[in-house]
Amino acid sequence: MKTPVVPERGTLRPLGLDEVRLTAGHWAERQAVNAEHTIRHCLHWLEELGWIANFDKAAAGEPFERAGREFADSEVYKLAEAMAWEIGRTGDPDLEERFQALTVRVEAAQAEDGYLNTVFGGPGQRPRYSDLEWGHELYCTGHLLQAGVARLRCHGEDAFTRLCRRAADHVCEVFGPGGIERVCGHPEIEAALAEFARATGEARYLEQARRFIDRRGTRTLADGGFGRAYYQDDVPVRDAEALRGHAVRALYLASGAVDVAVGTQDGELLDAVRRQWGRTVARRTHLTGGMGSQYADEAFGADFALPPERAYAESCAGVAAVQASWRLLLATGEAPYADLIERVSWNVLSGAVDPGGRAFFYANPLHQRTADEAPPEGELSHRAAGGRRAPWFDVSCCPTNLARTFAQFAAYVATADDTGVQLHQFTPALIDTVVGGARLALSVATRYPEHGDVVVRVEANDGGERSIALRVPAWAEGARLTGPDGTAREVEPGRPAAVTAAFAPGDEIRLALPVAPRWTLPDPRIDAVRGCVAVEQGPLVLCAESVDLPGGADVAGLAVDAAVAPVERDGRVHVAARVHDRDADAWPYGPDAADGDGKPAEVPLVPFRLRATRGPASMRVWLPLA
């Protein structure tokens, strides 16, 4: 099945890229841009910087000056994964040729015993596994195996998947019983081994994943300076209350833990991750769905420590949040997991790539104070610097991670079970699958999220009574579902709404979602945005940018009137505001913080994902109340 996660069991069954096709709309477009531009952009940079050439040099067996950071191999693997899904989706022969060429170069660097890494173990290099804290060896192997999963499912066995098998066997050999009883500083191998077990049918890989999950939190890693919570080695996975430490690490680990829990029928472990996810979403997640709020260690902060201007909200954490939430959705069928995927997809993932697909955000703060110029073409940017998307980074994990996610995005749209199909993401699509042994084909038509109608049309139903369920997002108070017989009912937000019938081709189900722009207030415990409101429209978080303010005024002077509802006009949402021109330079604390007289203005907003696409601008999601 052409899909990244195929659990042994669970409430919902994933559908593959051959069962769900995006036919139009935003996600189809993102997928096309990804295929045409992003994947090739990444290939270009990986060649340009010598991160692929590292494999050639390692293969030569002589000491060499290696390019890039210790995890640069993983970028090559993540791109290989993106290519594999894309080839699976479209059969692109040019990409297939490139994939095979890449395979040859990667394979050449693999040692006899399956070990594959260009940083360690070669002449003049440090010994293998001599720096588990920072070496990222198993992390890189994990991404290799994820690419192997994609290749196995989209193409079948070949030289690439065989080299992956050797690498996986090597890991089991070295880290299995009697071997090194430690873990990698960056989780990733856990989910990768569990899925590789599913893709190959080899149970020993799942068993090794379970070992890594069980070892994590037993302090087999030294404190690398950020404390052991940084790599979740402070507390065993099943004992932790919330996700903590480095956000990407925490979410990759959570994904692997769900895989192991599902694979080994470990309900306690599954419950632990569900509890951590719940706590994290309630207390450590930005409005955009962004996770991680500390620049210093790319980490979750304390509960409710969610500063908009230093919201790290790394793009890769968005990718990882989708991975973890998707696994929990498949296991439980519960709508909040799909809600989070939607929120993250629209506001973090989509906005992290520019519309042209060749520039990226690494950090996704909700407030940008300075109107920055775009970084120069062809130059490396610091990962957390600036308010504009950059072509590539010193640490460049995000572009390839986004590329593989967009390539597989159709897999997150819908699921099936024995009774029918569940639609989780609303985007024009064709869904063609088998339910209970009989074909069920649906088409989805919608202009969501700007428009709230989602129409599911039955194209074929070779079975009898079937259930078609649509997620009703938690914010969708007043949503209505109309069945093929024309009967409409209000449906409850935060859970799926289903119609069950012996559907005939041409039958339509219509979900009407209330996507008028709405004010959103923060929990009072989120100190950093007290006295502010945000505007959301469906799943979209909106923001104000200085380019839309009278005279290009700084967003620092903006205050909104929440008594006036936001209105849509000329395709844009507007809010009533006052714009203050504050330029005093004096001690900024005192008995009265005079606000001065702001000038009234009607300010248009823009979806957060489209920020920073119209030149230098200051920007804010959370708007102070006038």
Place this chain on the structure above:
Amino acid sequence: MKTPVVPERGTLRPLGLDEVRLTAGHWAERQAVNAEHTIRHCLHWLEELGWIANFDKAAAGEPFERAGREFADSEVYKLAEAMAWEIGRTGDPDLEERFQALTVRVEAAQAEDGYLNTVFGGPGQRPRYSDLEWGHELYCTGHLLQAGVARLRCHGEDAFTRLCRRAADHVCEVFGPGGIERVCGHPEIEAALAEFARATGEARYLEQARRFIDRRGTRTLADGGFGRAYYQDDVPVRDAEALRGHAVRALYLASGAVDVAVGTQDGELLDAVRRQWGRTVARRTHLTGGMGSQYADEAFGADFALPPERAYAESCAGVAAVQASWRLLLATGEAPYADLIERVSWNVLSGAVDPGGRAFFYANPLHQRTADEAPPEGELSHRAAGGRRAPWFDVSCCPTNLARTFAQFAAYVATADDTGVQLHQFTPALIDTVVGGARLALSVATRYPEHGDVVVRVEANDGGERSIALRVPAWAEGARLTGPDGTAREVEPGRPAAVTAAFAPGDEIRLALPVAPRWTLPDPRIDAVRGCVAVEQGPLVLCAESVDLPGGADVAGLAVDAAVAPVERDGRVHVAARVHDRDADAWPYGPDAADGDGKPAEVPLVPFRLRATRGPASMRVWLPLA
């Protein structure tokens, strides 16, 4: 003169430790604890960790495994400086013996040509000055010279000051005309050379300081990952608009620039630093006077980016802010510089050391969400971790920096000029100096800041008409000054208020400062504390701690009623508040952020400097409005 800064010229003349004695009160106590405990605590740790032994090993001339970070030498020098001032203040013979012993060990490691550093240039070490970005060599030499200044002024020429001269000559030789035309990644050498010139009368050291100031900002340093602004190498000193980058670096550089400006009569350079200071205090300074708001790079953030919970506000930045402000005060005589020194001293410096003098804060955030246990005795702490003071840090610049500052604190209390004496800090003291060739002696009696009366009594006046000026802090609306003849007048906040008379012994001047606790609001541009108020009492910033809340409730649930004035009762300030018990775990953003019914409570506050002295507690300075 026993004082750290003796400018060639300026509006005000500093007074030495032999001219100002702290006789009682908070600062005398801090000084005593520093002498009895902190200095010896630092000596213990420097021996324990081998940071002094590095000198012995370097002297042996064999390759050795060096202890500590690349700047560990500077801790030894900063402690030597603290010891030198303390010896100068009290003549402590035990400390004198230790100082001489330390001199022998440091001197042994000095190369023939004056170079002195235990990281570079020895067998198996990297070449001298091969890593100006991160090597800290000139930074360490700068701290050595500062210790040399203290020794010269408190003791006179000896083996230590001679080794300092050799080190300074070496720097001039290597970085002078025809030498390396670059700067050190961490400013410090500039102010040190300028002061060493003053202490030795050797103009070439000032000239070398000028060269370093002129070179800074011309991009002689490579981008080390945080951008060149991190070490102020982005823009020349005289062109910059605000302090930026690493806060300690920025403030040390500003200090050196003032020294060079004053020494070379460069009004343009002086104006540049004044402008930068003004902008920084107006837009980049926390209520406590703390500077720096980014943990990632210990740096200033953007204008008005002042998050209380991630206010780095490093203790060393407090030390450096005092240094820079003191130099500007001497040059200009303007009260805002003394205001900032007061604010920083009470809220950053004093609170960074625990009352016993053996545990320290490195970062001084204004909001602590978690009630942390104290770190274990005898263990190194991460510098930015936790809500409790720690005995020592991995990067341990702050303890020795605080030690040297407390040892010299009396130097910052008062100044003189041709007309009389200016009192800048209100603390019980004896001031005995010479004005216009004739003795003028004053005693200061006060229980400030808890009580607002400051009484200056003339103990001796061998001259005729003299002017005695007292700073009126900017917050002191309604302050009154009473002259020896009993006439009282209201005096203007934010400038000195003077009485001029032919004072006779026994004459008293009384300044009555309004130290009732007061509400303080933030500039609306400081987004992170919108909707909050703070309580100040005189120069003290107060805070709420969970140990004072009913049932030890988390400060997250606190909201105050600003319509009720804070009151003092039983020696503590109380505010009317409501305490909410918020424990919901749900998506924290929505159409209504219900606040629930808080329980009314009268909550006692505590001075910020005394936070975290009563066991684990959550804490906040900025209190949400009910």
